[in-house]
Amino acid sequence: MKLLLPLLILVANTYSFVVSSATSVSIKLEFDKFDAIYQGQLGTTRGCLTPEENVFRVCSDSLKNDGNAPYILHHNKVTEKVVVLFHGLSDSPFFFRSIARSIHQQGNNVIVVLLPGHGKNQADADMQDSGLADRWRAHVLEVNEYAASLGEQRYLGGFSTGGALATEYILQNPQSVKGLMLFSGALALESSVESIANIWGIQKLAKVLDGDYATQGPNPYKYPSVARFSAFELTEVIFSVRDLIEKGAPLNLPIFAAHSMADITTPIIGVKNLIAVNSGPDTLFEISLDADVCHADVVINEEQLSDMQFDTSIPEHVSSCNVPKANPKHAEMLGSLKQFLSTY
Template sequence: MSSKFFVKMLIGIVALLGVNMAIAANLSIPDTSEMKSRSFSDLQNQFKAFYEKEWGQTQPCRETALNRFSVCSNVLRNEGNSPFMLTNKSSSKVAVLIHGLSDSPFFMREIANILFEQGFTVVVPLLPGHGKRDADDDMSDWDLAERWQSHVDEVIKLADSMGDTLLVGGFSTGGALAVEHYLDSAGNEVNNIDGLMLFSGALALSDNAESMSRIWGIKLLARIIDGTYQTHGPNPYKYPNVAGLAGLELMDLINIIRDKVEEGQQIEVPLFAAHSQADVTTPIRGIEQLMDASKGPNTFFVIDESYGLCHADLVVNTSLLNKMNFNASMVNQQEECAVPKANPLFSTMGLMLRDYLSQFE
């Protein structure tokens, strides 16, 4: 069963997803049964240990907030790029939200707040290679997608130890990573995911991008063209460009999902998806195809093309936009989607998300 909401939005190209790349180290995580009894302090320390191993060092965050635990480091551009947890100690419900390619956890803040208000502890990791002052080595790593997957696996395992209900989701590439993890662990006794949430889920790319990804040797060419990767730009919480190699790694991930669906695998948990029809970076057809492979119940919030909502703006509300401190003078403001804008239907999308979450009470 699917509740579709068609809302208007006018054409938009997008700056591309958001995900990163830096960890590769496999940290030893105790069995879930052992971890259920551990304190939130222990679990926060385990979360912190992921990044101590990844970055080499962490430091106390200057900005603090009630119920919020962040992991900060000098290797990051600023504290807004830090991975974080919103701790709801009175609840046994947990959600993992994964950011997109070139993005950071900053962009998941407002979605995380909705989940927290609905009684969830929320875990928002920082994908390998993202949020850093220097990400050149990460963005040229041939094993980038595998590193993303490995980090997502360990974070989800940790999150599962925090409660009895587990939702996993993300924005753009983060959504694709959530789906891939679910399908990869389907039928596995450790697959405890109770629901999936996709925001501009990257389950398809533009026709041009997909065609180019099939050219022999394209990854080597992309790596050469990428050159030295620039991490600083007009947005303090997002890289100015998506590395070509990273985009091709995302295409590999999408193909893995397609292969699993073609083999007959299905989504067997409640699915929430929000997507703009004007999204040309991750066309809505990818989500529609996944819906066909979902047993439901499905909640599909569709923003009409006439609104012109850009890919990256779906998870942005006025509050997040005001905190972004985007330097518009550094971009061509006449270019489509160059300057971030608030999703005019964010509140309505939030109501639909809350309705979806109510089934887990």
């Protein structure tokens, strides 16, 4: 018996080491796969200038800077929940920095995606690509399938356009995802914009008006303007979501939505219409009109605002919602999101 106990302990320790090592190797292999996804999109990738603990980031010389790169916040193992986050039109993964960090601190792996055509030094061809919306959709599918290797239950989240893409995917694949999170979800646009999108030939005209698309501006993590053509690619996704809802696509899952009542870019009615047809539980974090939070500012806190180093010296970018401001309800929003994820 005296000899048996040490032997059992040795066997148990050996088994624990083997399992731990296998998990570590497995996770590293998954990071290589994530890098390979973006080699196809960005051409070549490289090591990032400032590596961070528990962060795997895919950097490339074709990006404006490393802050535009897609990344994974991880726990060196497969977690119960993995959350995939999609940014907005003309934006980058930078804008999910505080939200992703909060979700990661709850013990979840988090994948922050770079949508095709975004974060790049040169994006003119992308932003005039007639297949851009389909490239976004293909990327949502690819990353969501990849996410299954990092978590047992998958949750999708999106800011603005990213929210529309995540919603469309879930309506088309209702069994593949456990929950949906929307931040200024672009499920409706200002009525005049939607009307213009239905005019025959408007996309060809948009390409002409866009001209040579500029990517450098006062915010190093965002394009200085939304390309008109890409905005009409977004309306295609929005109309698809609306059509799926009207046709009775099944929706029965937990939904978290944070939206400002002052948002005139994507009116909250689109999100409310989605929640109305959802059979599952929902959490709607409404930011009151008097808080005066612009569409793009919902996801921004003071730290992100400081890190942006937004250049206010450029006259055409210093009015109203063009200048980023921190969401005064940001911490409260994260608290509500934390409760949502711990409950569902």
